[in-house]
Amino acid sequence: MTNREIIDATDRTQVGVYARFPVAFVRGEGARLWDADGKPYVDFFTGLAVNNLGHAHPRIVAAIREQAAKLLHVSNLYYNRPAAELGELLVAHSFADRVFFSNSGAEANEAAIKLARKYGAEQRGGRYEILTMLGSFHGRTLATLSATAQEKYQAGFQPLVPGFRYVPFGDFAAAASAVRDETIGILVEPIQGEGGVNVPPADYLRRLRDLCDERGLLLLFDEVQVGMGRTGTLFAYEHDSIRPDIMTLAKALGGGVPIGAMLTTEAIAAVLGLGAHGSTFGGNPLACAAGTAVLRSLLEDGVLDNCRAMSERIRKRLDAIRASVPMIRDIRGVGLILGIEIDRPGRPLVATALERGLVINCTADKVIRLLPPLTITAAEVDEGLAILEDVLRAAS
Ligand SMILES: Cc1ncc(COP(=O)(O)O)c(C=O)c1O
Numbered sequence: 336m337t338n339r340e341i342i343d344a345t346d347r348t349q350v351g352v353y354a355r356f357p358v359a360f361v362r363g364e365g366a367r368l369w370d371a372d373g374k375p376y377v378d379f380f381t382g383l384a385v386n387n388l389g390h391a392h393p394r395i396v397a398a399i400r401e402q403a404a405k406l407l408h409v410s411n412l413y414y415n416r417p418a419a420e421l422g423e424l425l426v427a428h429s430f431a432d433r434v435f436f437s438n439s440g441a442e443a444n445e446a447a448i449k450l451a452r453k454y455g456a457e458q459r460g461g462r463y464e465i466l467t468m469l470g471s472f473h474g475r476t477l478a479t480l481s482a483t484a485q486e487k488y489q490a491g492f493q494p495l496v497p498g499f500r501y502v503p504f505g506d507f508a509a510a511a512s513a514v515r516d517e518t519i520g521i522l523v524e525p526i527q528g529e530g531g532v533n534v535p536p537a538d539y540l541r542r543l544r545d546l547c548d549e550r551g552l553l554l555l556f557d558e559v560q561v562g563m564g565r566t567g568t569l570f571a572y573e574h575d576s577i578r579p580d581i582m583t584l585a586k587a588l589g590g591g592v593p594i595g596a597m598l599t600t601e602a603i604a605a606v607l608g609l610g611a612h613g614s615t616f617g618g619n620p621l622a623c624a625a626g627t628a629v630l631r632s633l634l635e636d637g638v639l640d641n642c643r644a645m646s647e648r649i650r651k652r653l654d655a656i657r658a659s660v661p662m663i664r665d666i667r668g669v670g671l672i673l674g675i676e677i678d679r680p681g682r683p684l685v686a687t688a689l690e691r692g693l694v695i696n697c698t699a700d701k702v703i704r705l706l707p708p709l710t711i712t713a714a715e716v717d718e719g720l721a722i723l724e725d726v727l728r729a730a731s
Contacts, residue, residue: 338371356689363390366708366715368694377719379707380694384528384560384672387587387629388638389708394628395590402624409620411613417623424630428569430578431598435607436618440559440585441474443595446612447522447581448478450599451553452498453606455519459551462519468504470530470699473522473557482522485530505535507542514546520553520580521546525571528560531699532674534667544577553580553603559595560672563587564633564709567643567670574669590629594622633709642709645716646670649705652720660727668705675703677727684726693722 336344341359362369366389368376381387388395402417409415422434437443448465455462465482472488473479477496480489484501502509504527521543527533547554556579561571563584572579580603585595616622632638650666653675657663665676677684681697688695696704707719
């Protein structure tokens with residue numbers, strides 16, 4: 336099928352919820368993609384922070400092939416080896432003692448919200464309220480949408496799930512003064528992704544940790560977008576030398592195979608007893624085999640070092656471009672989640688870049704977001720940035 340045939344078939348049959356660009360990708364390798372008409376692209380987007388190891392990574396491909404030929408699915412009424420292996424790896428390399436597997440970021444956050452509520456009910460005298468941040472994004476299910484403090488996603492879906500209250504992101508005093516008797520926890524993205532690649536002040540997350548300790552609250556980190564090496568450490572919380580009580584992962588965890596995970600400590604996990612939560616596909620052998628391959632590669636193949644080095648390379652070049660492109664208002668981010676805030680809507684620039692063979696993204700209307708693979712080479716970075724520079728200059 337050509338690009339056009341795929342686009343027409345999709346637009347004829349699927350619910351129209353996505354503002355898609357008119358391209359159908361059919362193949363990828365590393366930081367390269369090809370569309371159905373054979374045109375190549377440099378990928379600075381990785382399917383929205385999913386393909387952190389690039390496309391068709393040999394370790395992921397081999398793991399999926401091998402597992403698919405052995406066993407695709409059992410049921411959580413039985414044990415399975417890939418889930419056991421991935422659970423052990425996640426526990427060994429994070430703050431957590433316990434993992435619950437889901438299939439997406441929203442479901443991981445649902446599990447985190449339910450766990451916080453159950454902990455409040457059983458251990459904290461019935462507290463239930465969770466503070467979340469303006470500009471956050473936690474998913475599209477009703478509870479995670481209610482946690483997501485952005486009206487544009489909530490419009491038309493009221494009544495929302497009660498039990499969430501919103502405070503400004505990065506404002507510690509606002510969070511501290513919002514805590515009341517009903518509050519059980521604070522849910523925060525260490526860096527807001529969809530909200531515009533918003534990096535909080537340096538001591539913000541640490542102060543939230545202290546606040547939670549002082550007031551007996553749970554600190555919940557949504558690392559769905561920034562976990563799995565994206566910021567140059569395996570998990571974003573490592574930058575602040577603190578530990579959350581609950582953390583959620585998804586996106587890059589499966590390298591492209593749908594999977595999510597909610598991680599927590601032994602003591603907190605204990606409130607979710609037999610039958611308290613579950614999922615048919617959660618801990619699926621195929622997804623967990625892919626997850627194990629992803630995590631091993633992140634840990635063993637120098638990927639985090641490359642992420643940090645390529646981040647520096649991109650930042651240097653962007654700073655140089657900024658000096659002579661006045662439409663750029665700010666450049667921010669950590670590792671390979673980078674935002675270029677401009678003075679106008681970014682979507683037309685994203686469309687032009689795509690025509691020129693570079694896949695980038697725009698979020699929060701005016702923030703060009705770069706999410707290249709953590710495995711990207713210096714030559715690929717330079718190739719993509721040359722296109723980006725042209726596009727920015729031409730629009731200035
Ligand atoms: C921080 C964060 N949390 C949760 C989600 C929801 O994940 P999913 O789309 O897999 O449900 C996203 C998706 O963009 C996200 O960026």
